[in-house]
Amino acid sequence: MDALDRKLLDLLSDDGRAPYAELGERIGLSASAVKRRVDRMIADGVIRGFTVLTDPEAVGHGTEAYVELFCRGIVGPAELRRILEKVPEVIEATTVTGQADAMVTLRAKDTQDLERALEQVRAPNQVDSTRSAIVLSRLIERRVH
Amino acid sequence: MDALDRKLLDLLSDDGRAPYAELGERIGLSASAVKRRVDRMIADGVIRGFTVLTDPEAVGHGTEAYVELFCRGIVGPAELRRILEKVPEVIEATTVTGQADAMVTLRAKDTQDLERALEQVRAPNQVDSTRSAIVLSRLIERRVH
DNA sequence: ACTGAAATACGTTCAAG
């Protein structure tokens, strides 16, 4: 992970399908040298993969919400994962510091689907309560790889 | 946006660099038909681009936090964006329903850098207070495109 | 560790169905 690798990640972040020759041109390397570096970063786990970015609205996920989870007693990460895994609208979940036990990001078609998903999250009796913040507008969305 | 388009997005979500021929094989189309669909989704704005996924730890963003922003008086989205734009650790920011005015996601090298970023967010006198939840462990991380 | 060339595979276009 030197400066060239970081530049490569920046360029791939902008265009994950950019040809190696073009990437090499921008950082002063040949296509084969670029491939070697990308391959090494994949092998080292620095690069986890390549993906497509879509417009959530167009794909039917126009409604997003941040939900804090408060659990009854002590609920471990493994148990939390088992609960949240079953809800397809859960696109991200982490345990966090603070009063809440977990922070969950939900994506649904509309507020009705969001409500249904929330009900599923709250259904297990390990979950005591939730605190939701529905996304109104996006201010910033940076691709930090 | 039919069922085949959705399948294509699912496949590209898993591997954004998958060859068209391979994608076509999986959904029962030729490479050129796949290309036409992908091109159309790009033109329609359904596909916003392709990117690389990295291990935040390996890239020097091991510390993440969700921060609620409470503002003094009425602060518009445009002004909020101007404030948060200046802080490179801010990777996502949205206005939300509820008590908080905005939800901000921060990524930093460590807790020290996180603290510095938080200070920058709180510096403008439009920001009254913040409420942070530092990420301890990832439970779920789904690529919903 | 990088380069450049050679071989293979892929992306892209287009006539035809």
Place this chain on the structure above:
DNA sequence: CTTGAACGTATTTCAGT
């Protein structure tokens, strides 16, 4: 809208530096 063939590029490997 899709196919399949033809053509232009890109990827991939490897010998040489």
